[in-house]
Amino acid sequence: MSVPKVAIIIHTTFGTIHKLAEAEKAGIEKAGGKVDLYQIPETLPADILAKMNAAPKPDYPIITPDKLAEYDAFLLGIPAAFGAIPSQWKSFLDSTGQIWATGGLAGKYAGVFVSTGGQGGGQEVTTISVLSTLVHHGIIFVPLGYTHALEQQGSLEEVHRGSPWAAGAFSGHGGSRKPSELEFEIARRQGVGFWNTVSKVKF
Numbered sequence: 001m002s003v004p005k006v007a008i009i010i011h012t013t014f015g016t017i018h019k020l021a022e023a024e025k026a027g028i029e030k031a032g033g034k035v036d037l038y039q040i041p042e043t044l045p046a047d048i049l050a051k052m053n054a055a056p057k058p059d060y061p062i063i064t065p066d067k068l069a070e071y072d073a074f075l076l077g078i079p080a081a082f083g084a085i086p087s088q089w090k091s092f093l094d095s096t097g098q099i100w101a102t103g104g105l106a107g108k109y110a111g112v113f114v115s116t117g118g119q120g121g122g123q124e125v126t127t128i129s130v131l132s133t134l135v136h137h138g139i140i141f142v143p144l145g146y147t148h149a150l151e152q153q154g155s156l157e158e159v160h161r162g163s164p165w166a167a168g169a170f171s172g173h174g175g176s177r178k179p180s181e182l183e184f185e186i187a188r189r190q191g192v193g194f195w196n197t198v199s200k201v202k203f
């Protein structure tokens with residue numbers, strides 16, 4: 001069996017997706033895997049981010065489209081904006097046109113994890129909104145499904161996110177809410193499941 005090269009790639013403004021990324025990484029490592037962490041370029045100017053009370057950026061290298069070709073599989077961390085992927089993600093994905101033209105990402109694998117301010121904010125729609133890009137590239141979507149975190153996803157003991165589409169968390173207004181332990185556990189389990197899925201593939 002070949003060992004896949006996996007990257008977690010995120011955008012975060014208030015830190016929620018950063019925290020979930022670390023849980024996804026812990027899950028991959030628990031499953032015996034390895035992963036590199038990246039963030040996409042920010043498109044908002046620093047003064048606007050300051051007015052938004054944005055969190056400091058994670059200490060992750062900034063990924064370039066070329067770098068994607070070095071990996072077999074990706075977990076994409078996406079905070080919702082108006083119920084879909086934010087412009088930073090759209091901008092980065094639109095910058096992959098040249099690699100698309102060579103089929104450079106075709107046959108690779110990707111899963112998604114998401115955050116919204118609150119309930120009804122569009123976590124599934126945000127995930128669905130990135131599928132079009134994956135499909136155009138020929139990237140195979142790996143859902144969280146229900147097999148890795150059924151009990152956690154189905155729990156009605158507390159308000160939480162995480163669906164068969166993607167692990168997720170509520171951030172509250174401006175990142176005022178930290179992901180709950182249940183949401184972290186679902187993200188860790190997604191990391192385990194994602195690794196177990198992609199490590200079966202012969203690359």
Ligand SMILES: Cc1cc2nc3c(=O)[nH]c(=O)nc-3n(C[C@H](O)[C@H](O)[C@H](O)COP(=O)(O)O)c2cc1C
Pocket residue numbers: 011012013014015016017018078079080081082083084114115116117118119120121122171172174175
């Ligand atoms: C421009 C913009 C649009 C947003 N749209 C939504 C939305 O449609 N639904 C929602 O629940 N939250 C929305 N939010 C809140 C973000 O989804 C939330 O702050 C983000 O998921 C937190 O992730 P982060 O802490 O990693 O930045 C929006 C935030 C911004 C800045």
